Amino acid sequence: MRHWEVITDNRGSVTTTTFEQVIKQARSHDEEALVALYQRALPVIYRFAMARLGRSDLVEDVVSEVFLVMVESISDLRTEQEAGFYAWLLQIAQGKISRALRHVTRNNKRHISLPGTQKSDKYAAVELMATDLASNPVELHEWRETLEELGLALGSLSTEQQVIVIGRFLAGQKIEDLAQALGKQPGAVRVLQFRALNALAKHLGLARGSWRSGKGERA
Amino acid sequence: MNHEEYLDRLIERRAYTEVHIPVANDEVASSLAAAEVFAQLQEIEVPPGFANRLELSIRSRARSLIEQNGGTMPSERSLSLAGSQRFPKRRVWTAALRIAAVLMVACVGVLTASAHSLPGDALYGLKQAEHQFTLTFANNPQNRASAQIDQLRSTLVDLGTVVNDGRGDDAIRLALDTVAARTIACRGAVAALPAGSERETAQQDLNSILTEEEQTLHHQLDQVDWPIRLAFTRQLGALGDPVPTVTNAVVRTQINGMLLITITGSHFMLQAELFIDGRPAGMVSRTTPDQLVAVINNTAWSPGAHAVGVRNPDGTAAQVVLNVNNNNHSRQGTPEPGEGPDD
Numbered sequence: 184m185r186h187w188e189v190i191t192d193n194r195g196s197v198t199t200t201t202f203e204q205v206i207k208q209a210r211s212h213d214e215e216a217l218v219a220l221y222q223r224a225l226p227v228i229y230r231f232a233m234a235r236l237g238r239s240d241l242v243e244d245v246v247s248e249v250f251l252v253m254v255e256s257i258s259d260l261r262t263e264q265e266a267g268f269y270a271w272l273l274q275i276a277q278g279k280i281s282r283a284l285r286h287v288t289r290n291n292k293r294h295i296s297l298p299g300t301q302k303s304d305k306y307a308a309v310e311l312m313a314t315d316l317a318s319n320p321v322e323l324h325e326w327r328e329t330l331e332e333l334g335l336a337l338g339s340l341s342t343e344q345q346v347i348v349i350g351r352f353l354a355g356q357k358i359e360d361l362a363q364a365l366g367k368q369p370g371a372v373r374v375l376q377f378r379a380l381n382a383l384a385k386h387l388g389l390a391r392g393s394w395r396s397g398k399g400e401r402a
Numbered sequence: 403m404n405h406e407e408y409l410d411r412l413i414e415r416r417a418y419t420e421v422h423i424p425v426a427n428d429e430v431a432s433s434l435a436a437a438e439v440f441a442q443l444q445e446i447e448v449p450p451g452f453a454n455r456l457e458l459s460i461r462s463r464a465r466s467l468i469e470q471n472g473g474t475m476p477s478e479r480s481l482s483l484a485g486s487q488r489f490p491k492r493r494v495w496t497a498a499l500r501i502a503a504v505l506m507v508a509c510v511g512v513l514t515a516s517a518h519s520l521p522g523d524a525l526y527g528l529k530q531a532e533h534q535f536t537l538t539f540a541n542n543p544q545n546r547a548s549a550q551i552d553q554l555r556s557t558l559v560d561l562g563t564v565v566n567d568g569r570g571d572d573a574i575r576l577a578l579d580t581v582a583a584r585t586i587a588c589r590g591a592v593a594a595l596p597a598g599s600e601r602e603t604a605q606q607d608l609n610s611i612l613t614e615e616e617q618t619l620h621h622q623l624d625q626v627d628w629p630i631r632l633a634f635t636r637q638l639g640a641l642g643d644p645v646p647t648v649t650n651a652v653v654r655t656q657i658n659g660m661l662l663i664t665i666t667g668s669h670f671m672l673q674a675e676l677f678i679d680g681r682p683a684g685m686v687s688r689t690t691p692d693q694l695v696a697v698i699n700n701t702a703w704s705p706g707a708h709a710v711g712v713r714n715p716d717g718t719a720a721q722v723v724l725n726v727n728n729n730n731h732s733r734q735g736t737p738e739p740g741e742g743p744d745d
Binding site for chain 2: 358
C-alpha cells in the first residue's frame with residue numbers, strides 16, 4: 184500500500200497516512216485531507232489543462248473549477264485508490280476543458296483575429312518555469328509549438344487513453360493501479376497506453392529515430 | 403514479450419529519457435518518442451500565487467460545507483505532504499484561531515461561573531446582565547413574562563442559598579432586593595399580556611411563583627438577623643401577607659419606676675414580643691391586633707434614639723424609632739415596619 188509522508192505538527196515529527204485514509208477523511212469534508220489531495224493533484228491537473236488549453240488564464244479558471252468540484256463531490260468518489268482518484272479527477276477536468284474549448288471557439292467565431300495573431304496569442308501566456316527555456320527564445324518558441332501540438336494530440340485521444348497517459352506520465356501511476364481504477368486487466372491498459380502513445384506520435388509527427396537525437400527535437 | 407509489454411518496461415525504466423536505446427520496432431520507438439515529449443509537461447510549474455489562492459478557496463469551501471452539514475470543525479492538524487509549502491499566513495491564522503478559541507473558552511467559563519454566582523459574588527453583576535440580555539431579546543410579551551418568572555425563580559433559589567450558607571447581611575439584602583425587583587417586574591409583565599388563555603396561563607405561573615416566594619421568605623425568617631427580618635417582613639407585606647406594622651409608640655414612666663410602652667399598629671398576633679433595638683425586652687401585658695402594651699425596667703432604657711418593635715410568633719416583625727430625652731414621650735412611627743437604627 185502506498186503511503187504518504189505526513190507532517191503532523193510544526194516541529195516536523197513525521198507519521199504516515201495511507202491514501203485510503205486521506206480519501207476517507209476527505210469524504211467527510213475534512214479540510215486538511217481535502218487540501219492534501221489538492222496539493223497532491225494540482226500539478227497533474229494544471230499540466231494537463233495547460234497542455235490542452237495553453238492559456239494560463241483559462242487554465243486557472245478550469246483548474247479552480249475542477250478542485251471546487253472535487254471538494255463538493257468527493258463523497259461521490261467510490262474508490263480509495265490513488266489511481267482511481269486521478270481517473271475521477273481527470274474526467275472532471277476533461278469536462279471542464281471541453282466546455283472551456285467550446286467557449287473559446289464560440290468567442291473566436293465572434294471576434295475575427297488578425298492574420299497570424301491567434302496562434303501566438305493562445306500560447307503567449309504559457310508559464311514555463313524552466314529558466315533554460317525562458318532565456319532561450321528559440322527553444323521557448325519551439326516548446327510552445329510542441330505544447331500546442333501536444334494539446335491537440337491529447338484531445339484526439341479517448342477519455343480512457345487520456346486518463347492512462349496522464350496517470351502514467353504526470354501522476355506516476357503504475358499500470359496495475361490504473362487497471363484497477365478503470366476496471367480493466369493490466370494487459371488491456373498496456374494496449375491502450377501503446378495505442379495512445381502511437382496516436383500521440385502520429386499527431387506530433389514523430390518519426391522513428393528522431394526522438395533519440397535530442398530532447399524536443401523532431402523530424 | 404509483446405510490443406505493449408516491451409514499451410511499458412521501457413517506460414518503467416524511464417527509457418524515454420535515455421538517448422541511445424536500440425529499439426527494433428518502429429511503433430515502440432515512436433511511442434517512446436511521444437512519451438518523451440509528453441514527459442516534458444512536467445517542466446510546467448504551477449504559479450505559487452495561484453496555488454495559494456486556490457488552497458484558500460478550498461479551505462473556505464470545506465469549512466462552509468461542514469457548517470452546512472451541521473458538523474463540527476475537525477481539529478486542526480496537517481495532512482499535507484512532506485515538502486509541500488506551508489504558508490506563514492496560515493500560521494498567523496492558526497495562531498489567531500487558537501487565541502480566539504482560548505478567549506471563547508474563557509468567556510464560556512466566565513459565563514458558566516457567573517450562572518452559578520450568588521449575590522455578593524464578583525460575577526453576580528454579569529449574571530444580572532445576562533438576565534437583562536435575555537429579557538431584552540424576548541421577542542414577544544408572553545416570552546418576556548415567562549422569562550421574568552423564570553428569573554424570579556432563579557433569584558429565589560439564590561436567596562435561599564445565601565441565607566442557608568450564612569452569608570453576610572449585605573449579600574442577603576442584595577438577594578432580597580433582587581427578588582423584590584423581579585416580583586414587581588413579573589407582575590408588570592403578566593399584567594401587560596392581553597386578556598386570554600395565554601394571560602391566564604401566565605397568571606397561574608405567577609401565582610405559583612409568588613406562593614413559592616412567600617413560603618421561602620417565611621421559612622427563612624428564623625434564620626436571619628433582626629434588620630433582615632424586617633426587610634423580609636416588608637417583602638411579605640408587598641406580596642399581600644398580613645404582616646405587622648407599627649404606626650405609633652408611647653413610652654410612659656410608671657410610679658414603680660417601670661416604663662410602660664404602648665405600641666399601636668396592625669396585625670399584632672397573640673404572643674407577639676416586644677423588641678428594643680433588635681433585642682427581646684420587657685414583658686407584654688396585653689395584645690390586640692392593633693395594640694401591644696408592655697412594661698420594661700427603667701434601667702433598660704437610656705436617653706437617645708431607640709428602635710421599638712414587635713415580633714409576631716410567625717417571625718414577621720416591625721418597628722419604629724423613638725428619640726427619647728426624658729421619661730415621658732411618644733412618637734408617631736412610620737408605617738414601614740423596617741425602619742430602625744440598624745436598618
